Amino acid sequence: MxxxxxxxxxxAIALQAFQVTAVNGPCTVGSTPGVCISTTTxxxxxGLCPGPTDFTCCLPASSGSCNGPTVNSATITAIKGFxxxxxxxAPDPIGLPTVGYGHLCKLSGCAxxxxxxxxxxxxxxxxxxxxxxxFQNCVASKVSKSVRLNANQxxxxxxxxxxxxxxxxSSSTLIKRLNNGEDPNTVAAQELPKWNLxxxxxxxxxxxxxxxxxxxxxxxxxxxxxxxx
Numbered sequence: 001m002x003x004x005x006x007x008x009x010x011x012a013i014a015l016q017a018f019q020v021t022a023v024n025g026p027c028t029v030g031s032t033p034g035v036c037i038s039t040t041t042x043x044x045x046x047g048l049c050p051g052p053t054d055f056t057c058c059l060p061a062s063s064g065s066c067n068g069p070t071v072n073s074a075t076i077t078a079i080k081g082f083x084x085x086x087x088x089x090a091p092d093p094i095g096l097p098t099v100g101y102g103h104l105c106k107l108s109g110c111a112x113x114x115x116x117x118x119x120x121x122x123x124x125x126x127x128x129x130x131x132x133x134x135f136q137n138c139v140a141s142k143v144s145k146s147v148r149l150n151a152n153q154x155x156x157x158x159x160x161x162x163x164x165x166x167x168x169x170s171s172s173t174l175i176k177r178l179n180n181g182e183d184p185n186t187v188a189a190q191e192l193p194k195w196n197l198x199x200x201x202x203x204x205x206x207x208x209x210x211x212x213x214x215x216x217x218x219x220x221x222x223x224x225x226x227x228x229x
Contacts, residue, residue: 066229068136075155082209087118094198100124103131138166144179145227153184154225156217164195188217
């Protein structure tokens with residue numbers, strides 16, 4: 001017969017295992033299927049999931065639209081490192097005018113930027129956050145709701161999309177393979193390194209960036225990101 005201490009220990013172990021599997025796992029509210037993700041990225045929900053107290057059963061948004069969650073700090077740090085800080089508009093390695101942390105100028109002299117030049121790291125960070133919204137939404141809309149990605153996996157895809165553009169990301173083999181149900185870590189490791197060309201040439205900087213994005217993608221975290229709604 002188990003002692004009370006042994007029984008409590010077994011229950012604690014079982015609950016811990018249950019919590020781990022519940023994070024970013026399937027759930028239902030009534031008859032509506034959802035997914036257990038962080039409440040900070042939940043578009044709609046009802047009822048707590050078993051596990052950490054900040055996770056809830058998130059349901060599809062009633063409006064049919066789905067905004068991508070804000071990327072985590074690890075992603076922001078990575079993108080800033082990849083892009084470098086440019087205080088005033090200047091050509092990037094392939095001659096395109098950029099400013100801040102990788103902002104591609106749309107008008108002459110980057111006139112669309114709502115901050116005065118030279119930028120500070122603070123205004124450049126604000127510009128980057130604004131720029132990333134497009135790519136967060138793009139990734140969230142193109143990755144099937146049947147695919148569950150954590151915050152690092154999602155962030156790596158946003159970083160890649162920010163670099164190669166939404167159209168290239170959307171039509172990529174990487175997204176097709178994810179949506180076909182292949183293992184995300186395997187897909188990222190095989191597909192991201194292929195995106196190392198600029199102007200038809202392999203750029204060492206892109207080789208390094210893709211390797212870092214793979215590393216971020218494969219870094220475990222219990223914080224869910226997709227599906228966002």
